[in-house]
Amino acid sequence: MELIINMALLSMLAMTAIAIVRIKDLFAVAMLAGIYGLISASFFVMLDAVDVAFTEASVGAGISTLLMLTTLAITGRFEKADKKSRTRFALPLVLLTGGLLIYGTLDMPSFGAADAPVQEHVAPRYLNDSEQEIGIPNVVTSVLASYRSFDTFGEVIVIFTAGIGVLALLMRSDLPPAKGSKSTASMHEHMVLRIVAKMLIPLILLFGLYVQFHGEYGPGGGFQAGVIFASAFFLYAMLYGMNAARRVIDSVVVQILAALGVLIYGTTGVISLLSGKNFLDYSVLSHDAVHAQHLGILFIELGVGLTVATVMIIIFFTFSGRNQVEGETD
Amino acid sequence: MNFVGLFNYWIVMILMMIGFYIVIAQGNLVKKLVGLTLFQTSVFIMYITMGKIEGATAPILSEGETLYSNPLPHVLILTAIVVGIATTALGLALVVRIKESYDTIEEDEINQKDQEC
Numbered sequence: 001m002e003l004i005i006n007m008a009l010l011s012m013l014a015m016t017a018i019a020i021v022r023i024k025d026l027f028a029v030a031m032l033a034g035i036y037g038l039i040s041a042s043f044f045v046m047l048d049a050v051d052v053a054f055t056e057a058s059v060g061a062g063i064s065t066l067l068m069l070t071t072l073a074i075t076g077r078f079e080k081a082d083k084k085s086r087t088r089f090a091l092p093l094v095l096l097t098g099g100l101l102i103y104g105t106l107d108m109p110s111f112g113a114a115d116a117p118v119q120e121h122v123a124p125r126y127l128n129d130s131e132q133e134i135g136i137p138n139v140v141t142s143v144l145a146s147y148r149s150f151d152t153f154g155e156v157i158v159i160f161t162a163g164i165g166v167l168a169l170l171m172r173s174d175l176p177p178a179k180g181s182k183s184t185a186s187m188h189e190h191m192v193l194r195i196v197a198k199m200l201i202p203l204i205l206l207f208g209l210y211v212q213f214h215g216e217y218g219p220g221g222g223f224q225a226g227v228i229f230a231s232a233f234f235l236y237a238m239l240y241g242m243n244a245a246r247r248v249i250d251s252v253v254v255q256i257l258a259a260l261g262v263l264i265y266g267t268t269g270v271i272s273l274l275s276g277k278n279f280l281d282y283s284v285l286s287h288d289a290v291h292a293q294h295l296g297i298l299f300i301e302l303g304v305g306l307t308v309a310t311v312m313i314i315i316f317f318t319f320s321g322r323n324q325v326e327g328e329t330d
Numbered sequence: 331m332n333f334v335g336l337f338n339y340w341i342v343m344i345l346m347m348i349g350f351y352i353v354i355a356q357g358n359l360v361k362k363l364v365g366l367t368l369f370q371t372s373v374f375i376m377y378i379t380m381g382k383i384e385g386a387t388a389p390i391l392s393e394g395e396t397l398y399s400n401p402l403p404h405v406l407i408l409t410a411i412v413v414g415i416a417t418t419a420l421g422l423a424l425v426v427r428i429k430e431s432y433d434t435i436e437e438d439e440i441n442q443k444d445q446e447c
Contacts, residue, residue: 021352052407059412098344110332111336159413165420217390218390
């Protein structure tokens with residue numbers, strides 16, 4: 001049964017992807033990309049990757065669709081027809097590469113095999129020892145925030161840098177705040193949406209906090225919580241306008257908080273360095289080794305959640321701010 | 331040939347090639363970024379497929395369970411998804427700037443304008 005659902009979901013993914021290639025209306029492409037994200041999230045649940053599914057559902061089906069649509073509002077909805085000269089070269093090239101790759105998969109271990117090489121490396125150690133060493137049930141969180149916290153530090157910095165990049169490319173400080181764009185003005189009439197959003201936003205924020213602090217025991221953690229937390233602000237900004245959203249949380253405060261998240265993460269590492277241990281070795285944080293791990297993971301996840309949430313808010317605010325400016329000059 | 335055991339990998343390759351095709355054959359910059367996202371997601375699916383063990387459960391330790399799927403691919407992909415959206419946003423920001431300078435996001439028109447200068 002599981003295999004059938006697995007195959008059905010994968011076939012739906014392939015069909016969605018083919019539809020994305022063929023459709024020239026980019027608005028429909030953005031919606032299809034959202035559907036694609038949702039189907040792949042369901043697929044990840046099927047394959048036991050609940051944490052990944054969580055992230056993909058909020059990022060792939062939520063935020064990326066929203067960003068795509070915000071961009072399309074500026075760049076225009078339709079794309080030109082394909083040029084024959086390009087497709088003539090591209091198609092054989094793609095078919096050849098794909099054929100070679102599929103030939104390469106023939107050696108792969110069968111799906112679900114317990115004796116595949118990937119299962120025999122470091123994973124059994126994580127599964128067997130993390131309960132004693134880290135003391136939390138969610139192995140994904142133990143690996144993410146403790147065993148491989150150095151990697152995660154790098155990733156948080158990449159996210160932070162991307163946020164700075166978006167700011168550098170799109171921020172305009174020389175313009176006065178706009179008086180509300182066309183898109184938000186039309187939203188004023190949607191009474192039902194506004195009331196429902198008002199009821200939902202506190203729940204979304206609460207859920208974000210739950211995911212943040214329950215990530216050690218169930219699926220969740222800083223990455224997912226950050227994205228969920230940010231989506232509450234997106235919802236508010238979409239329905240009540242950018243100016244109202246900026247009054248709730250000022251752009252400067254968001255930027256400082258984004259840096260603060262990275263700072264909390266880095267400081268946790270530096271504290272261990274100053275105490276004579278390795279970078280991000282949590283054992284200095286408390287006398288009891290397992291308790292120290294708990295504390296360390298709490299700080300790390302806090303830093304991750306803060307940076308992810310604020311960078312997502314920065315990205316959305318900058319894109320929407322650009323959109324407003326465009327709307328005025330046109 | 332083991333059809334059931336390799337089906338996931340074949341779909342991964344098909345998705346990857348669809349993404350690749352969009353990137354090289356279609357000229358619209360937003361569409362190209364969607365193509366890159368498809369390419370990226372296909373790699374995610376490949377990693378998660380490799381981590382699955384038949385009959386196992388999600389890697390959250392609990393009483394009475396002995397077999398768990400491999401948590402390591404989950405960690406790698408979970409962070410990759412969030413990094414992916416951050417970099418996609420950077421790409422979209424570049425597209426917005428290109429639209430403002432060139433007034434188009436079609437690759438051939440941009441090249442044409444470059445040559446006119």
